[in-house]
Amino acid sequence: MDILHAGLEVVLESHLTSYLLLIAGITLLLVGGTVLVQGASGIARRFNVSPIIIGLTVVAFGTSTPELVVNVTGALVGQTDLAFGNAVGSNLANFGLVLGIAAIMSPIYLQGQLVRREVPFLLLVTAILMVMAWDEPLSGTTPMLDRGDAIILFLLFTVFVYFMVRDVMREKDDPILSGAQAFQTSPDSQGVARCTVYSIAGMAMLTYGGSITIEQGAAIAKLWAMPEVVIGIFVVAVVPELVTSAIAAYRKETDLALGNIVGSNIFNSLVVLPAAAIISPLPIPKGGDLDLAMAFVFVLVVIPLFIFSKAKLGPMAGATLLMTYVGYLYFRVTT
Numbered sequence: 655m656d657i658l659h660a661g662l663e664v665v666l667e668s669h670l671t672s673y674l675l676l677i678a679g680i681t682l683l684l685v686g687g688t689v690l691v692q693g694a695s696g697i698a699r700r701f702n703v704s705p706i707i708i709g710l711t712v713v714a715f716g717t718s719t720p721e722l723v724v725n726v727t728g729a730l731v732g733q734t735d736l737a738f739g740n741a742v743g744s745n746l747a748n749f750g751l752v753l754g755i756a757a758i759m760s761p762i763y764l765q766g767q768l769v770r771r772e773v774p775f776l777l778l779v780t781a782i783l784m785v786m787a788w789d790e791p792l793s794g795t796t797p798m799l800d801r802g803d804a805i806i807l808f809l810l811f812t813v814f815v816y817f818m819v820r821d822v823m824r825e826k827d828d829p830i831l832s833g834a835q836a837f838q839t840s841p842d843s844q845g846v847a848r849c850t851v852y853s854i855a856g857m858a859m860l861t862y863g864g865s866i867t868i869e870q871g872a873a874i875a876k877l878w879a880m881p882e883v884v885i886g887i888f889v890v891a892v893v894p895e896l897v898t899s900a901i902a903a904y905r906k907e908t909d910l911a912l913g914n915i916v917g918s919n920i921f922n923s924l925v926v927l928p929a930a931a932i933i934s935p936l937p938i939p940k941g942g943d944l945d946l947a948m949a950f951v952f953v954l955v956v957i958p959l960f961i962f963s964k965a966k967l968g969p970m971a972g973a974t975l976l977m978t979y980v981g982y983l984y985f986r987v988t989t
């Protein structure tokens with residue numbers, strides 16, 4: 655009896671530690687998200703760079719760093735379901751949960767040709783991922799993302815970067831180019847340096863806080879006997895982008911929030927997912943093809959939402975996205 659009692663105390667203490675560490679990780683995410691948004695928006699203002707550009711690049715890649723770390727680690731230790739769910743789940747959460755909450759907090763406006771191009775490109779990338787996951791119906795083989803698929807996705811990322819840079823250099827009125835000119839003549843070097851430090855510190859806190867949150871969130875979720883792919887989709891993948899975009903929306907930096915969501919999805923699809931597949935081929939877990947299809951539907955629906963609402967995503971549309979995501983979450987957990 656004493657042994658049972660002692661064992662129960664150890665288990666409860668371990669669970670309590672996990673919950674406390676989870677709170678610490680979320681706190682780091684909140685602070686890191688605030689600092690990153692403040693630094694990134696400050697850089698945008700000082701360099702006269704569009705916040706959307708900062709969101710598509712610096713912020714998006716920064717908030718996707720925890721997913722990249724988790725995917726590479728998962729591939730190395732053989733947790734392929736977690737690696738797949740991490741990347742695909744992040745894309746689902748970005749358009750369903752993150753964009754929905756951000757639109758409820760503050761209307762999201764689609765500004766400029768750049769993002770109008772990125773969203774259709776993301777739709778194409780998601781469609782390619784769906785086809786890659788259809789090995790069984792197309793060729794009768796076990797569904798998986800192998801190293802050949804990973805190389806194709808990496809090549810798509812280089813194409814994406816190439817066309818972005820080329821278009822920027824060709825368009826004299828592009829906000830990035832004007833930002834580069836402002837950089838050459840800006841006298842506020844101390845302000846720029848401070849904002850840069852804020853951005854780096856914010857990314858570091860997001861990465862470390864995301865790592866803690868991911869580890870402890872997965873441990874707690876496993877207590878509820880949830881599959882690894884579901885943990886990846888709804889625990890590992892959500893928090894950094896959600897915190898950063900919500901803070902950006904609260905601060906009325908909606909361009910930064912939208913750029914973070916779109917850029918993060920592109921980075922997840924073309925860097926985070928293939929980074930794991932190049933190390934170890936990723937079998938598509940049960941329901942994984944459905945997750946990819948749902949991610950495709952989210953992007954497909956968002957395009958006409960912006961087009962027919964005068965390039966604006968308001969609280970009503972945001973609530974619809976959020977309810978759809980919650981409904982899919984319930985379906986995915988209970989089936």
